[in-house]
Amino acid sequence: MTLEKKGARCIDRLGRVVIPSGVRKDLGLESGTYVEFFVDYQQNCVIIKKYNDACALCGSNSGLVEMDGKYLCKGCVDKISGLG
Template identity: 50%
Template sequence: MKATGIVRRIDDLGRVVIPKEIRRTLRIKEGTPLEIFTDKEGEIILKKYSPIGELNLFAKEYAEALAQATGMIACITDHDQVVAAAGQRSREFAGKEISRELDRVISDREMRCFHSGERGKISLVENQKENAGAVIVQPIICDGDAIGSVSLIGKGNGEKFGNPEKMLVQTAAGFLGRQMES
């Protein structure tokens, strides 16, 4: 565990303020769900809660099916990281922290297509190498909240997504969102 040197007191309602610097670094915003753990030494551990993390194995299998059906890279994310990735070069994405641009697309709650060769490309993960192919992103909505995304990354330059790819990511995101609700 890393010491910060910051000390906070509990108020009369039992609340503790998480310092702004830590919230910014860990991307904790108002309304971000946190899990609370305790250990044997009496320490309290706060961890960002990822509902998609509960579907980890299922998400990996779904990403593999998408990649196999399309021949593209398929990624499933929560608000923090790529939970599952499949297809060629998927190791560049698996387990990595998502980019701020992708977090914005998820928060906007609308499908977005980014075609290669056009301005306004998107990086799915922080410090991503140049992405030559087109990218399509569909946010996953669960109980009215945007909790992650399903993305397909195209193979090459000049590639554009058609209705079949759009329908695939919409179906995947809709299905994963409904799995979280049950």
């Protein structure tokens, strides 16, 4: 794995950090995209990776909500909610 430095940001008091806009654009990390965290404690390193799972119904990977280990997008959750 080749790591490339893409900027530095300060973590705020709630533990949040802004991913640089260029990185978000390059990787398609839009608002609502799920990411997962990998930690290498020996290297004191955190890697944020675009979550590759998708909505079990429509295949969207935006705005996913976990339900019993599966993911559904908000649009499908709203459709299902409307059925009851």
